[in-house]
Amino acid sequence: MTREQIAETADFIARYLSYMLGAGVHTSRVVRNSKRLGNALGVDVAIHTSQKTAMLTVSDKDSNVLNTRVVDIPSFPISFEWNADLSALSWAAHDRKMTLEEVRREFDTLVSKPGMNPVFVLFMVSLANASFCRLFGGDIWAMLVTFTATMIGFFTRQHLTKKKVNHYIVFIVSAFVASICASTSLSLGIPTAEIALATSVLYLVPGVPLINGLIDITDGHIQTGISRIVNAFMLIVCIAIGLSITLILVKNSLL
Amino acid sequence: MKEIFWNTIASYNAATWPWQLAFIAAAAVLTLLLWFRPRRWVRIAAKLYMVIISLWIAFVYYLKFASAREHSEVLAIFWCMMALAWIYDLVTNFSSFSRSGKASYWGLIVLVLPLAYPFISISRGFVFPGITMPVLPSAVALYMLGMLMTFNEKINFFAYIFILHWSIIAISKITLFDIPEDILLAVSSIPAMVIFFTRSLKSMSGKFKPSDKTVTVLISAVAVLLAGSLLAG
Amino acid sequence: MIILDIISDGLFAAVAAMGFGSISGPPLRAFPYIAILAAAGHASRYCLMTFLGIDIVSASLVAAFIIGCGSVPFGKKVFCPMTVLYIPALLPMVPGTYAYKTVFSLIMFFQEISSPTKGNEYLQEMIFNGAVSFSVLFMLAVGATVPVFLLRERANSMTRGSKFI
Structure with missing residues (x-):
């Protein structure tokens, strides 16, 4: 994996993580899902979370390239639907061997689903x-x-x-x-x-x-x-x- | 308790009937102006009228004349909240007070209903001043509801839900204080709930789940439940 | 009559769970199961408290455990994480009145701070209500999470193979 690919993956996982935390998912699930997603995309993910920010380091399994992000957690309204869908997405990425591009597209459709009336x-x-x-x-x-x-x-x-x-x-x-x-x-x-x-x-x-x-x-x-x-x-x-x-x-x- | 209730109404009517006539006249003028010549200043005047009449009910009716009743100050605070809802509307231009749609004509009927209050009382054998007049809380709420239903392009939901709340309070008084006139308020405010909320649904359709149909069914079911429990109570 | 009480308790708990849950936007497919879980949990807590005389804390633990166990098969069925089902189902059991009374007694304590007897009473009430509300809340969370601890792997793969994405 090139430096750019890892940076791109890190960007996406950071976004995934911040959306899940922002939508009020409990921490251990967020960590587990992000790691699973990282695994599916071929990287190792280490995460530190706090109330308003989260920090993650993405590293390639083979080369020694690291990429670290500190992300602000946006304050979305609590959404159980995102909780269910984004968890399912991490499993889908894991099981179907999806590429980063596919996962990202799927993510965008999931988070733009209609909300509660x-x-x-x-x-x-x-x-x-x-x-x-x-x-x-x-x-x-x-x-x-x-x-x-x-x-x-x-x-x-x-x-x-x-x-x-x-x-x-x-x-x-x-x-x-x-x-x-x-x-x-x-x-x-x-x-x-x-x-x-x-x-x-x-x-x-x-x-x-x-x-x-x-x-x-x-x-x-x-x-x-x-x-x-x-x-x-x-x-x-x-x-x-x-x-x-x-x-x-x-x-x-x-x- | 019932005697106190009717005595306060009688003393209120005896002391303030010229004022009440002035309020009715002002309401009539404003309504006609809004219907035929809707200008910006007329809308502002109508909202101001709502604020003033709510405060009138709160201070003159509840705090001055009905102070012999228990907890009248609670109801005075409630009518101050009603006034606040209209002040908020006035400041932020929350509702538009202009005509649209079919429900307008239903609104006209509701607008006339407050004037029926004295006649219902007289037909029940009461004599002035011990009768219900159009500037009593429930009649005022009914007039506000009529205004909301008639000029319903974008309505003041705060005021509406306050009116709905008031109709539930008023209904419980029917048996408590022997004042069946208030049934008019419930009869008009519960269908208004279905009309208003389904209209607001239409204005934002498509962007939300569940489907509009499901929500409409829910609203109607709630309306039936409300009506049913009011009858049972 | 007793049966009717239990059923109405469950029914109202189900409505409360769906209503409070809808603020947090669960997937529509989850609503029926949230209702069933909430009804079962709250009705069983009601039974434990009224007929067996068990205190509110232990009864909440048992009820939360029932809800947690129920959310395993249901979660698998609608591809939702267990929390999506059991958190809304637990909401009618959240000790809202106790939590509110805790803070309210605190405020009243400030109001009566100069009077030693009344101030003491309110302080005592605050500790009492605070203890109950924290314990009930803690037991709710623990009771519902125990199934997760017991079935580590199964409990964490509810959404695997979801056909909803």
């Missing part, structure tokens, strides 16, 4: 949070109130995210809006109003990063795992701030 997600999340309310013991009114409160909160989140507002601010604002809406159920005098108020913000809880972080820790990628958990914890703090604003506004008369 925002309206679909809006309705699914609202339904999910209403069911969640039920799981916590809410009655039909609490569920209905949670449904529309989640809808307005999640719509706010989608809208602000589209406007590229800082995600901490997005979380605070959407938690506040959702909980303010849910707090109107207090006026109905139903006993489950408190449940509606508490569940209305739970659609924001970053469950995927939390679980990913713990999977990383159990896999031994403890640093990355902890940074993921700390990141998720920051978002939970933001949710609590948003909800506290509501509680301070509303509960002053209650307490």
Whole structure:
């Protein structure tokens, strides 16, 4: 392999790696898949990851040519579809002996697949949070109130995210809006109003990063795992701030 | 609780009926202007009107006249949020307030419905001032919904979802406070959900999964579920 | 009546899993299996907690293990990595209320910092809620990952030969 070929391979693997990490795949899978992909393309890959950057060294098996990259991890929305497809791509490259050109073309088609319809997600999340309310013991009114409160909160989140507002601010604002809406159920005098108020913000809880972080820790990628958990914890703090604003506004008369 | 509710409405109507007439007149003028002579300043004026009437409901109705009710300040905060939604719309030009499509005529019917509130009350044997008037929260929400449905080229979804939320709150009051007028709001806001969201689907079709048809089915199913659970509740 | 409770618990958990999962964009082919896994996991946790009186942490471990095991055959079937199936299925069990109460008690502790008794209460509540939420979360992740540890090779080749790319 020539120097240029190795550089090209390193470029592609760096991109593959950063896309996977950016889409919220847990670290050990990313490392394993990138190594498998490198193997299929005839190079050895060594990887170091952290929260915002990753470093990889690609080396030819025969000659002693090395190529090292430090890549920024782009912040894509979490995508399980990329997780599944890009993992499958690494196996396909391994099993079908694909060339770099083929793999790259396949990669480009996979990452440009259509995403989830925002309206679909809006309705699914609202339904999910209403069911969640039920799981916590809410009655039909609490569920209905949670449904529309989640809808307005999640719509706010989608809208602000589209406007590229800082995600901490997005979380605070959407938690506040959702909980303010849910707090109107207090006026109905139903006993489950408190449940509606508490569940209305739970659609924001970053469950995927939390679980990913713990999977990383159990896999031994403890640093990355902890940074993921700390990141998720920051978002939970933001949710609590948003909800506290509501509680301070509303509960002053209650307490 | 029911007596307090109707007493607050009566005292509110007795004290503010000239204001209410002014609001209705302003709404009528704005609606007609928007329909026949849609200019930039008319749109801005309409949005300003929405802000003012939301704040009116929040401060004058809930904080002044309905303060005898429990948790009236919660509802006042909610109507401030409604006003915020319109202010946001005003500042960022989020919705266009111009006509398009078929649903316009449905919107006209909805626009007239708030005026039916006093007649429904009178036909149920109530007398002024103890009747529902068009400048009560649910009627105002209904008017806003009518405006959104009529001038629906690009709508203010924030305001719409607030209205949907309000209709759910209002429905639960039907049995609680004996105010069947509010059923009008639910009857119009749930079909509006299907109309608005399928329209917004069409405007971005093709770029997303799952298919538009699946999403439409989901939306309709949710609408049926909502209506069903409202009936059951 | 008991059966109805269990079924409705599973049903609502399934809806919650699909809804919260849809934020993270799983492949459409995975949705039915996510629903099945979530229903099975949450219903079994419900049974363990209400009928056998097991605490929430151990019950979560067992439920997560069930979900993890279920995701092996399903993952093979739809060519998805196990995590794509079991993370959304675990989402309804993420102790959101406990996590929120942890931070909320912390905020309330600041509010009551001058009053020794109330401040203490909130601090105690914070530690209680924090311990529960961290343990449940940890058990969820461990329980679902145990099958991966047991079947190292099989578990890591779910997407091999995928016909979806």
